[in-house]
Amino acid sequence: MATESANPPLKSRGRLLAVGLAALMAALAAADAADTIPGLRVEAPYWATRGTAARVLVMRPPESQLGVILLPGGHGNLNLDGQAQIGWGLDDFVLRTRASYAEAGLTTVIPDIPVDRKPPAPLADYRWSEAQADDLRAISATLGREVQRVFIIAYDRGATAVLNTAARHKLDLVSGVALISPLLETAEPPDAAADASTRIGLGDMPVLLIDHQLDKCSAALVAHLKAASAGRTAPGFHSVSLPGGSAQFRLQDPFAYHGDPCNKDARHALAGLEARVSATVIDWVKAQAAAQR
Numbered sequence: 001m002a003t004e005s006a007n008p009p010l011k012s013r014g015r016l017l018a019v020g021l022a023a024l025m026a027a028l029a030a031a032d033a034a035d036t037i038p039g040l041r042v043e044a045p046y047w048a049t050r051g052t053a054a055r056v057l058v059m060r061p062p063e064s065q066l067g068v069i070l071l072p073g074g075h076g077n078l079n080l081d082g083q084a085q086i087g088w089g090l091d092d093f094v095l096r097t098r099a100s101y102a103e104a105g106l107t108t109v110i111p112d113i114p115v116d117r118k119p120p121a122p123l124a125d126y127r128w129s130e131a132q133a134d135d136l137r138a139i140s141a142t143l144g145r146e147v148q149r150v151f152i153i154a155y156d157r158g159a160t161a162v163l164n165t166a167a168r169h170k171l172d173l174v175s176g177v178a179l180i181s182p183l184l185e186t187a188e189p190p191d192a193a194a195d196a197s198t199r200i201g202l203g204d205m206p207v208l209l210i211d212h213q214l215d216k217c218s219a220a221l222v223a224h225l226k227a228a229s230a231g232r233t234a235p236g237f238h239s240v241s242l243p244g245g246s247a248q249f250r251l252q253d254p255f256a257y258h259g260d261p262c263n264k265d266a267r268h269a270l271a272g273l274e275a276r277v278s279a280t281v282i283d284w285v286k287a288q289a290a291a292q293r
Contacts, residue, residue, distance in 0.1 A: 037061055037103055044084040047111070047142050050134035054114040055080045059102040060146075066289050067107040067147035069139060070094040073156020073183065074256070074263055075123060078112040090252045091263070093155040093180060093270055093277075100278040106285065107147050111139050127157065127185050133165040140173040149175040149289045153281055156263060159221070160185040166202045176206035176236075176288045178281050181218045181268050182225070202229075206236040208284045210277055212270055213241050217262035240280060246272030 039062035046053040057080055072078065072092040079087025089095050094110070101108040114135055117126050126132050136152075144150050152174055154162045159182030165171050207229065211222045222241075229237040249266035257263040270277055 037099075040102055042084050044080050044082055046115075047139055049114050049138040050131060052114045052116045052135075054135060054139070055082075055112045056139065057084050057086070057098075057108075057110040057112075059098065059108040061102050061105050061107065064105055064107040064146075065148045066105070066285060067109065067143045067150045068101050068285060069136075069143060069150065069152045070098060070101070070108060070110045071152060071154040071158030071161055072110070073158050073181075074260065076113050076127075076158070076161075077118070077123065078110070080110075080112045088253075088256060091249075091256060091269070093274070094153060094158070097274050097278040100275070101153075101282065104282045104286075106282070107143065109139065109143050111135075127160040128164050130168060132161055133168040133170045136161060136165045137170040137173060140171075144173050149292065151176050151178065151285050151288070153178045153180065154182070155180045156268070157183045157185045159183060163202075166205070171202075171205065174205070175292055176208070176285070177202065178208040178210065178284065179225070180210045180277065180281075181212065181215055181270060182209070182221050183218060183262065184221055204236055206288050207238070208281065209237070209239040210270075210280065211241055212245065212267040212273070213243050215265070215267040217265060217268045238284065242270070242273055242276070244273065245270060 041060040042058070043060075044055055044057050047056050057078075072089050072094050074089060074092060076089075078089050078095075081087065086095060098108055098110060113123065113126065114131075117123050117131075140150050140152075150173060152162055152171075154177065159179045162171075162177050162179065163184070166177075171177070207225075209222060209225055211218045222239075226239055246266050249264065249269045249271040251257070251264060262268045266272075
């Protein structure tokens with residue numbers, strides 16, 4: 001009679017090892033940030049949203065006056081734990097560059113999805129929903145009680161959350177948004193209110209749009225946003241299309257983006273351009289904050 005081995009199959013063991021290494025690298029990155037930024041506090045509390053709560057990663061440098069909310073791409077389920085360790089998304093652009101914002105003196109917040117949307121609850125329609133807009137506004141309000149100005153920096157499908165919230169007129173507590181390699185997550189059925197935000201170009205809100213010149217994934221939405229913002233009377237739209245970077249993107253967690261080719265694409269991920277892009281965003285945030293005083 002065949003007996004079942006007590007050890008997992010080789011493929012499963014390889015996945016477990018990769019996940020374990022990814023978690024270890026996340027822990028080391030958090031430790032490095034805490035060590036290199038004097039007085040930095042890193043925690044992961046629950047913040048109240050619309051009748052529920054979401055765990056958020058918070059990086060608080062001393063005497064911070066400005067705050068940024070980083071919205072990752074992909075499905076957005078970070079699986080944050082109480083020790084501020086990230087369970088998913090280490091290869092996401094805003095997660096790779098998160099320490100740079102804290103180093104620049106910005107209170108940095110990265111929200112996980114709310115508890116009522118955790119699996120097995122459906123997540124596919126969340127970024128288009130009224131609930132998502134309410135959650136993002138609530139997080140903006142909580143951060144706004146700590147700092148003078150709040151900005152949102154969204155990568156990949158995180159842009160869908162921003163455009164949805166803008167279309168529902170719930171970005172009123174935000175001083176500006178940066179969209180990096182933006183993608184629209186498909187809505188089923190399509191949401192006319194969310195689509196409207198791309199047509200109006202987020203109104204007169206300051207917008208920074210960053211993409212790679214060779215990123216085919218974001219090309220259509222980038223062109224749409226540029227066209228929608230053409231002719232605006234307010235000088236609030238700034239677009240940066242970058243060349244260069246790396247043609248290869250080595251994933252820390254190769255299992256994280258199964259079936260999602262864009263998030264594994266070096267141009268879309270802005271591989272090799274992390275320092276340049278984050279510096280551009282930080283300079284823009286500080287310039288907008290100064291202009292709005």
